[in-house]
Every structure is written in structure tokens, then in C-alpha cells.
Amino acid sequence: MGFDGMNCPNCGADLPETLTRAKMVACRYCESAVVLEDDALRTAGEKGVMAEEPSLFVLGREIRYRRESWLPVGQARFSYGTGWWDEFWAVDGGGEGVWISVDEGEIAVERPYEIDVTLSPWQLKRGENVSLNGETFTVTEADTATCMALRGEFPEALHVGQAYRYWHLSGPMGRLVTLEFSEGEFAASEGVWVDPYLIRSENAGA
Amino acid sequence: MTRIVFVVFALATGGATYAGLYGIGGEDAQIAKSIRSGSGGRVGYIGGVK
Amino acid sequence: MTDGFSPAPSRLAAINCTACGSPLPALAGHRARAMVCSYCGAVMDRHDAYRLLTRYRDMQRPEGPFQIGMTGEILGVEQVIVGIVGVTASIEHEDYHWTNYQLYSPTHGYSWMTWFDGHITHSRKTRDMPETGGNFAYKAPLAAAGRQFQMYEQYVARISYLEGELTWVPALGDRTQVIEAIDPPHGYSVVIGENETEFEFGTYLDRRETLAAFGVADEFPRARTVHAIQPFLPGSFHTALSGAGKLFAPVALVLGLTFLVIGTGKKITETVIVDTDAGGSLVFPLTRADRLAELRLTANVVNAWSWYDMELIHEESEETVAEFDKGLEYYEGYDSDGRWTEGSQTATFRFKPPAAGAYRLTITTGDPKSARLPVRVEVRENVMLSRYLFGLSIFFILCWLSLWFRQSRFEARRWGDDGEDDD
Numbered sequence: 001m002g003f004d005g006m007n008c009p010n011c012g013a014d015l016p017e018t019l020t021r022a023k024m025v026a027c028r029y030c031e032s033a034v035v036l037e038d039d040a041l042r043t044a045g046e047k048g049v050m051a052e053e054p055s056l057f058v059l060g061r062e063i064r065y066r067r068e069s070w071l072p073v074g075q076a077r078f079s080y081g082t083g084w085w086d087e088f089w090a091v092d093g094g095g096e097g098v099w100i101s102v103d104e105g106e107i108a109v110e111r112p113y114e115i116d117v118t119l120s121p122w123q124l125k126r127g128e129n130v131s132l133n134g135e136t137f138t139v140t141e142a143d144t145a146t147c148m149a150l151r152g153e154f155p156e157a158l159h160v161g162q163a164y165r166y167w168h169l170s171g172p173m174g175r176l177v178t179l180e181f182s183e184g185e186f187a188a189s190e191g192v193w194v195d196p197y198l199i200r201s202e203n204a205g206a
Numbered sequence: 207m208t209r210i211v212f213v214v215f216a217l218a219t220g221g222a223t224y225a226g227l228y229g230i231g232g233e234d235a236q237i238a239k240s241i242r243s244g245s246g247g248r249v250g251y252i253g254g255v256k
Numbered sequence: 257m258t259d260g261f262s263p264a265p266s267r268l269a270a271i272n273c274t275a276c277g278s279p280l281p282a283l284a285g286h287r288a289r290a291m292v293c294s295y296c297g298a299v300m301d302r303h304d305a306y307r308l309l310t311r312y313r314d315m316q317r318p319e320g321p322f323q324i325g326m327t328g329e330i331l332g333v334e335q336v337i338v339g340i341v342g343v344t345a346s347i348e349h350e351d352y353h354w355t356n357y358q359l360y361s362p363t364h365g366y367s368w369m370t371w372f373d374g375h376i377t378h379s380r381k382t383r384d385m386p387e388t389g390g391n392f393a394y395k396a397p398l399a400a401a402g403r404q405f406q407m408y409e410q411y412v413a414r415i416s417y418l419e420g421e422l423t424w425v426p427a428l429g430d431r432t433q434v435i436e437a438i439d440p441p442h443g444y445s446v447v448i449g450e451n452e453t454e455f456e457f458g459t460y461l462d463r464r465e466t467l468a469a470f471g472v473a474d475e476f477p478r479a480r481t482v483h484a485i486q487p488f489l490p491g492s493f494h495t496a497l498s499g500a501g502k503l504f505a506p507v508a509l510v511l512g513l514t515f516l517v518i519g520t521g522k523k524i525t526e527t528v529i530v531d532t533d534a535g536g537s538l539v540f541p542l543t544r545a546d547r548l549a550e551l552r553l554t555a556n557v558v559n560a561w562s563w564y565d566m567e568l569i570h571e572e573s574e575e576t577v578a579e580f581d582k583g584l585e586y587y588e589g590y591d592s593d594g595r596w597t598e599g600s601q602t603a604t605f606r607f608k609p610p611a612a613g614a615y616r617l618t619i620t621t622g623d624p625k626s627a628r629l630p631v632r633v634e635v636r637e638n639v640m641l642s643r644y645l646f647g648l649s650i651f652f653i654l655c656w657l658s659l660w661f662r663q664s665r666f667e668a669r670r671w672g673d674d675g676e677d678d679d
Contacts, residue, residue: 207493207496208492208495208500210496211493211499211500212496212500214500215500215501215503215504215652216504218504218648219504219507219511219645219648221644222508222644222645222647222648223644225641225644226515226519226640226641226642226643226644227547227640228546228548228608229548229641234580234604234606234607236578236580236581236605237578237580237605237607238608240577240578240579240580241577241578241608241610
């Protein structure tokens with residue numbers, strides 16, 4: 001193994017080699033989430049317990065969709081309002097990372113989206129219109145999600161139990177923008193819907 | 207099904223080729239009937255005379 | 257659980273109706289918004305502790321082969337039927353009814369299976385919007401979801417029945433405007449509701465396979481109509497008939513043409529009998545008893561008719577082989593359309609000689625009223641007949657085209673261009 005010797009600071013188990021390009025990993029052997037920070041590893045709390053559910057996305061199994069392919073390497077589960085959804089951190093064919101959100105067959109691939117206006121959480125109410133980059137979006141969902149469980153690796157530190165405020169904005173031609181607010185800052189991503197019937201995976205029948 | 211239809215069509219083509227070469231009623235009906243009856247007798251008038 | 261995963265928790269299997277207390281299966285996922293009681297018509301909010309929203313009594317469940325709780329595979333995805341919606345639409349002054357079954361798959365989400373006049377279709381929400389917009393004229397092209405659809409029809413659909421778990425909170429009588437375009441076996445629908453417009457991608461399902469997948473015996477009436485997105489699927493017999501016709505038509509045609517060109521045979525003799533009144537005869541040898549011989553009479557009859565009695569005698573046995581007769585008639589003239597002709601100056605007889613050998617043909621002008629004209633007699637043997645092969649090639653061509661005819665008729669029924677009523 002071309003392993004560079006990173007081990008879980010909690011239990012000492014080997015951590016995956018791919019951690020070098022991720023910022024966080026959930027240790028497969030103990031209950032820890034491990035964060036890589038300034039080349040030093042530290043534990044970041046528990047990784048939670050994730051109930052096994054049927055999914056088209058399985059960590060380590062590449063899936064193909066139209067002309068793209070993604071390899072999920074991290075899975076984070078969030079609870080919201082009435083249920084939960086999964087966010088998969090996946091590496092695409094070009095080695096770029098994408099977030100794929102999966103909620104009962106509603107699948108969106110999310111890529112970073114630059115917002116050109118200053119927003120504040122109180123103006124984002126359900127049904128309100130927001131202008132982003134010259135286009136009008138409507139807030140369709142405003143909720144708080146709580147991270148329930150983690151496994152695999154992630155480009156950012158996530159914490160089980162942490163709550164995230166989020167908003168779904170829908171724009172012209174089915175455009176979907178998701179806003180997240182944490183530590184006084186907005187992060188935005190633009191989602192592109194994926195038709196689950198067109199996903200090809202070794203696990204498609206599961 | 208394809209095989210059955212192809213065999214039937216091939217047989218039909220063979221049959222039509224045989225009939226074209228050796229005749230199976232492709233002869234003049236009057237003569238054929240006369241020959242078949244063996245009597246040489248007149249078998250009637252066929253034709254469209256005004 | 258070394259990696260922090262636990263088996264799926266057993267799902268809530270049933271709830272009791274908050275209005276009437278009846279047990280109702282809870283099969284859908286968390287995104288299903290409403291639960292409609294199968295017994296009392298109570299509409300409950302699944303996202304608000306099954307709070308009673310309204311109640312529709314005495315709804316009649318529409319006909320259809322499926323029930324809530326049935327599972328089966330559609331398009332490779334295991335689905336469970338969680339809800340039923342009856343729909344009524346008035347199209348060109350006629351009411352149509354169909355039954356939508358709300359399907360749920362944990363991996364693929366919510367979709368619909370529709371039962372209409374014995375046809376089964378599947379449709380799912382798509383985010384692929386029309387690439388060409390605006391023109392919703394009949395048969396106008398519409399590009400969407402990577403396909404070229406054709407505009408089919410527009411109608412207003414009204415909800416006439418509700419049951420089970422549904423993805424939205426419905427109301428009996430709710431109306432949506434639907435614009436349908438087709439590219440069999442797929443369809444693309446624009447569904448315009450009060451608050452939003454959705455797009456659906458449809459697929460025609462094989463009825464037998466689908467019923468079997470859900471474990472339903474096919475005891476339902478056959479479809480009387482061609483469904484808008486039903487693909488033209490000819491049976492193996494018609495496909496074979498067309499394929500064989502396509503292959504054999506040229507073979508029969510080429511053989512027929514060959515017979516036509518080389519099948520004139522060998523000329524044995526040619527004689528002109530001048531005095532047919534007195535009668536004349538000619539003697540000719542025929543070498544093959546198995547092949548066809550040909551006699552050809554030609555007389556220069558114009559605006560007259562000439563009758564010939566003939567006798568064919570086998571020389572050796574002196575036996576009359578055949579007696580036959582023929583009239584030649586030919587008329588011509590001019591009228592307002594120009595020159596016209598009628599009849600023929602020649603007659604051809606083909607026959608199979610009973611034996612090889614010399615034959616004598618005697619000819620007399622039989623009828624006293626007949627013109628008395630010299631007649632030319634030509635004898636040939638080994639002639640071939642192309643008529644059987646030409647006839648067969650016409651049959652083969654019809655077989656070949658039969659598939660095209662069937663498809664045209666099928667398309668006419670699909671588009672309602674066949675001039676027949678659906679019933």
C-alpha cells in the first residue's frame with residue numbers, strides 16, 4: 001500500500017489514502033470523525049449511526065449518468081422536517097468533487113454557485129423572491145437540517161448533531177439553488193436534477 | 207415463425223417455377239380439358255365473340 | 257456495527273385513520289404529503305400528525321387491476337402502489353376516465369402507473385423542459401428530454417377519486433390542464449396546475465408483463481383503442497410475412513422476367529392457311545411431352561370476326577387429341593376521343609402434348625357467318641409461362657407491404673384519423 005501513514009487519532013486504525021484530498025473522514029473502525037487540519041489530524045466528535053437504506057449510491061461504487069460518472073466517497077445524512085436525506089461527496093470523471101443530494105429519488109448534483117448579493121437569513125422566507133445574478137428565484141423551502149451520521153470522507157468538516165439552516169430556491173427553467181448559512185456566512189450551490197431511472201450502477205437494483 | 211414462412215415462400219417460388227416450365231393448367235383450358243377427357247370430343251365454346 | 261451503520265429500522269406499517277379509526281397501510285416515504293382513508297375518504301396531513309384536513313364520502317373507486325400495497329417491478333425498479341387517483345377528462349365532448357396509481361420506490365421516488373382502456377403506462381416527473389416552446393398546435397414538433405415528440409392533444413383533467421398516500425394534498429375536483437406530446441413508446445406531458453407547471457415523461461408498458469409483475473391475473477377486457485404512446489409491435493407472423501415477402505418478391509420477379517425473355521421457346525413451323533373455308537392442315541413434330549407447346553393464330557380481321565374450328569390429331573395413332581375453336585375479332589374506328597380498337601387479331605393456345613411425336617392440326621372456318629380470311633399458324637415448343645411467377649411476385653410484394661399497411665392503419669387509429677369512433 002502506498003500509504004502515507006495517517007492513522008485515526010482516536011483508535012489508531014489506518015485512514016484511507018484518499019484523505020489527502022479530503023478534509024474530513026469518518027473512521028471505519030471507531031465512532032470518530034477525523035479532520036485534517038494544517039496537516040494534523042484531530043477527532044471531530046462521533047460519526048453517528050446511519051441506518052442502512054436502499055440506495056442507488058454506495059460508497060466506492062462508481063455510478064454513470066448520461067455522459068458523466070461519479071464515485072461516491074462520503075455519505076452524510078441530514079434530518080429535516082419530516083424525514084432525512086443523504087448528501088454524497090463524490091469524485092467525478094475529471095477528479096472534481098461534487099455534492100449529490102438524494103432524497104427519496106429526488107437527486108440533484110450540486111456545484112458551487114457564486115452569489116453576487118449580500119443576503120441575510122431573515123429576508124429568506126418561503127414564497128419570497130430573491131434576485132441572484134440577474135435571475136429571479138423563489139424560496140421554496142426554508143428549514144433546518146441536522147447532521148445525523150457520517151461515513152467516508154468529505155471536503156469540509158461536518159459534525160454529527162450540528163444544525164444547518166438551508167433554503168431551496170427555484171428559478172427559471174427548473175434551476176435549483178441551495179443556500180446554507182453557518183457561522184455568519186452563506187454558501188451557495190446550484191443543483192442539476194438527475195433522473196434516477198437513467199442512473200447506471202452495479203447497485204441499481206438494490 | 208420466420209422459418210415456416212420462408213419455407214412456404216420458397217416452396218411457392220419453386221412451385222411457380224415448375225408451373226412455368228411444365229404447366230399446371232397454364233395450358234389452354236379448352237385443349238387441356240379435351241386432352242384430359244381422352245375423347246377428343248368438343249368440350250364447348252370458350253371465347254368472347256360478339 | 258463497526259462502520260457505524262445499522263440495519264434499516266422496521267418501517268411504520270400501518271396507521272389508524274384519525275377520522276374513522278380504520279387501519280391504513282403506511283407504505284410511502286416521508287415526502288408523501290397526504291393520506292386519504294380508503295374507508296371514510298378522510299384526507300389527512302402526513303406532515304402534521306395525520307391531521308384531518310377534509311373528508312370525501314361516497315367516492316366510487318374507479319376500475320383497474322391494481323390495489324394499494326401491491327408490489328412489482330416497472331422499468332427495472334421495484335415499486336409499491338401507495339395511492340389511487342381517479343381522473344376524468346372531457347376531450348372533444350366525450351368523457352374519458354382513467355386510474356392513476358401512485359407508485360413509490362425508496363431509490364427512485366414517486367411516479368405514476370396509469371390504467372386506461374386496458375392500456376398501462378408509467379410516467380414520472382422530469383426536469384427536462386421543452387427545448388422548443390410555444391407551439392402547441394396539433395402534430396407540431398416538440399423537443400424535450402433528448403427526444404423529438406409530436407403534439408398530440410390538450411385537455412383538462414379533473415380528480416374524481418382519491419385514496420391512499422399521495423405526494424401532495426389533493427382536493428376532489430381539482431383541475432389541471434394537460435398538454436401531451438408523443439414519441440411512442442414515450443410521451444411527454446406538460447401539466448399546468450394552479451400554482452405550478454410540471455413535466456412528465458411517460459413510457460408505454462407491456463400489459464401482460466406488468467400485470468404479471470404485480471401478480472395480477474389478466475381478466476380484464478382487451479384494449480379497444482390504440483393508446484397515444486402505444487408502440488407498433490407487429491406479431492412474429494406479420495413480421496415474418498413481410499420479411500419473407502421482401503426477400504422473395506425480387507426472386508420471383510427476376511425469375512418471371514427470365515421466363516418472359518427466354519420462355520418464347522423454339523419455333524417448329526409457321527404456315528399460312530389461305531383457304532380456311534375448305535379447311536387446311538399442317539403437320540409438326542413435338543419432341544417433348546412434358547413441356548408446353550404453343551399454337552398461335554393470326555388473321556387480318558378488321559371490323560369483322562372470323563371463327564376457326566380446330567382439331568389436333570396424333571399422326572401415329574390417328575387419334576384426335578383435342579377439338580377446339582376460337583374466334584378472332586377486331587374492330588377499330590374513330591370517335592370524339594380519337595382512334596379506338598377492340599379485340600385482337602391473334603389467339604394463342606398453349607397445351608401439353610399427351611406424347612411426343614408428329615401432330616396434325618386441321619383448321620376450318622366453322623360458322624357460316626364468319627369472315628373467311630387466311631390465317632397464319634405458328635407452332636412453338638418448350639415455351640415457358642411467366643404468369644405464375646409474376647402473380648406470385650405481386651403476392652410477395654403485398655406481403656412485404658402488408659406491414660406498412662398495418663402500421664398506417666395503426667397510426668391512423670392512434671391519431672384518430674381512421675374515421676371510426678373509439679367505441
